Amino acid sequence: MTVTVVTSPDDSRSIKRELTRSLRRRKLQALVLVAPLLLFILFMFIYPIGGMLLRSVYSPDFARAMPATVAAIAEWPGSGTPPEAAWAGVASDMVALQQRNEAGPVAAALNVEMSGARSLVLKTARNAGKLTAPYREAMVTLDPMWNDARIWQAIKRLSSPVTPRFYLAAVDMKVDEAGSIVSQPEDRQIYRSLFLRTLLISGVVTLCCLILGYPVAHLLANLPLRISNILMIFVLLPFWTSLLVRTTAWIVLLQKQGVVNSLLVWSHVLTDETRAELIFNRTGTILAMTHILLPFMILPLYSVMKTVSPVYVKAARSLGANQFVAFTKVYVPQTFAGVAAGCLLVFILAVGYYITPALVGGESGTLISNMIAYHIQKSLNWGLAAALGAILLTAILALYWTFNRLTKIDIIGLG
Amino acid sequence: MALPAYADRWERIWHWVYLTFCTLVFLFLLLPVLVVVPLSFNAEPYFSFTEGMLTLDPAAYSLRWYRDILQNGMADPTQLFSGWSWIGDAWANSQWIHAAKNSIVIAIGATILSTLLGTVAALGLSQSILPGRRLIMALLISPMIVPIIVTSTSLYFLFSEIGLANTYLGLIVAHAILGTPFVVITVTSTLSGFDRSLIRAGQSLGASPLVVFQRVIMPLILPGILSGALFAFGTSFDEVVAVIFLADYDQRTIPRQMWSGLREQISPTILAVATILVAMSILLLTVVELLRRRSERLRGLTS
Structure with missing residues (x-):
């Protein structure tokens, strides 16, 4: 340790500089010591928690599984009969799902929105190869439930990857067929x-x-x-x-x-x-x-x-x-x-x-x-x-x- | 806690009520832990004391559930204790030994990782000039606070993506995350009572920073590090939720094995395992207590 005697204003400035520098060095030293654990916690703990929380508002699986449907249904205002493109989209997506054997998750996701949709989706997927244009008539003949506007509204809701529906479900609420937020029926409130x-x-x-x-x-x-x-x-x-x-x-x-x-x-x-x-x-x-x-x-x-x-x-x-x-x-x-x-x-x-x-x-x-x-x-x-x-x-x-x-x-x- | 001489009758009565209440709470704390010990020697497959056990009939006691720890899963359980070949069989096939091996490997790995990271971080955290110290401390402690179910499911999704699910490394990392807060807390609290003039004394006597660390800092904070390491070990050894989500049968640990035992076929073998674990926790407690006293003596808190 050296002893410095302050003799001129110049010296006092350099001491100040020295002090700042040593303080900065000590700060850096402390940070370097903390860094490994901090990075470990950030990457292996905070990051995955963030990733999981993201799942509560972001759910792209449905849109990824039904690309043609999602693209076509964006045109539909939400009431009346969906355009033929949407029907064709469902039919072609179902063929692809059936080939990849992935109709299950889509059926489950739709069933949460509208009960009874599971069997409808599975049935349609099984028979998708036999559907021919015009798809609307073909699908309604296969299952009249396709004529119900609510199933299309459910598809439209699911097609957006960012969704409030999980938070709504977590507090026993849902978006109803008309698109407004309502409480779940008493017997489904848990x-x-x-x-x-x-x-x-x-x-x-x-x-x-x-x-x-x-x-x-x-x-x-x-x-x-x-x-x-x-x-x-x-x-x-x-x-x-x-x-x-x-x-x-x-x-x-x-x-x-x-x-x-x-x-x-x-x-x-x-x-x-x-x-x-x-x-x-x-x-x-x-x-x-x-x-x-x-x-x-x-x-x-x-x-x-x-x-x-x-x-x-x-x-x-x-x-x-x-x-x-x-x-x-x-x-x-x-x-x-x-x-x-x-x-x-x-x-x-x-x-x-x-x-x-x-x-x-x-x-x-x-x-x-x-x-x-x-x-x-x-x-x-x-x-x-x-x-x-x-x-x-x-x-x-x-x-x-x-x-x-x-x-x-x-x-x-x-x- | 003697009553003062001027205490009146009500105070005396109140004093006894208070002592009785405390005694009952102590029994409430200890008896449930100890009740599994005698029951693990039950000759019958029951979870209650039999007539014979209460009258101390030797025939009512047996070691069959301890034998079952070894036998369960063995290729040929009938050969237990005859000859030497059963040892290899039990070592390779017994479910509980399989779980014990996993528990030990994972706990040791997690302890080493969390003690290294935690101690180094605590050395940095103990310097008051560290910018954002409170926030960093809160972040490093957070694995202790975040509900284990949230931690486990988050890690489950991450590990599935990066290929760490169902691996030993994944479990070691998960348990190290859960263990580091304990190391950080114990080591920083040891360092908070640390007399910094000792470092300056070392430096002024010509020691290099490394020598100061080895000869001055290390011996003084070692008890803190060791008790942090024991906490980390205990945490990992007792952890089950992360194992449920992140491991399959190959990485099954003792608590995981107990968990499925309790959910599926509950047998007194679990009580025998529990008794062994109680014995282990007594050992662990003793070591931590000795370390704590040594630390206090070194820091001059008690004479």
């Missing part, structure tokens, strides 16, 4: 209530965790370190135990022939015939999730409570507050940071939960994540899955943003 249920179950789980976790964190924070370190094992062992092991344990405990039911029968609270349904429903989901997420409540609470000085409560007591007042008016407000962090963390984790609800939730205990998985794996409605995922993600990012404002992630006390 997603709004599923979102509500997800929020409700997560809220209940968060509340349960707070009620169970607050006293325990308080106890751990106020015991001598020697004892609290031992009791901490009770919190950390479940935390470190495999999620599937804990879920298995709850199945073992709660199922009809399980430990809790057997205990209740043995103690004559229940009889063999009236064994309680404790699992594969909402109760099971709430119980198991509370158990699994409780450490995530206790750890931030504990790390905040550790820093609360006992002198304030003592001062309050000496000024005449009774125990209850001193606790609620003096102690609890000092722990709000921990309460907020713990609740947000548990809630964020609960809203996106998949494994436990899938295994112990049954019909009434499944959450939005399970529906996303269903649409990805079973119904193959990827656009809808993406829209549901986007809504879930937005909600969680908003919560995470709040979390970041309130506190630092270090509060979980992983270090």
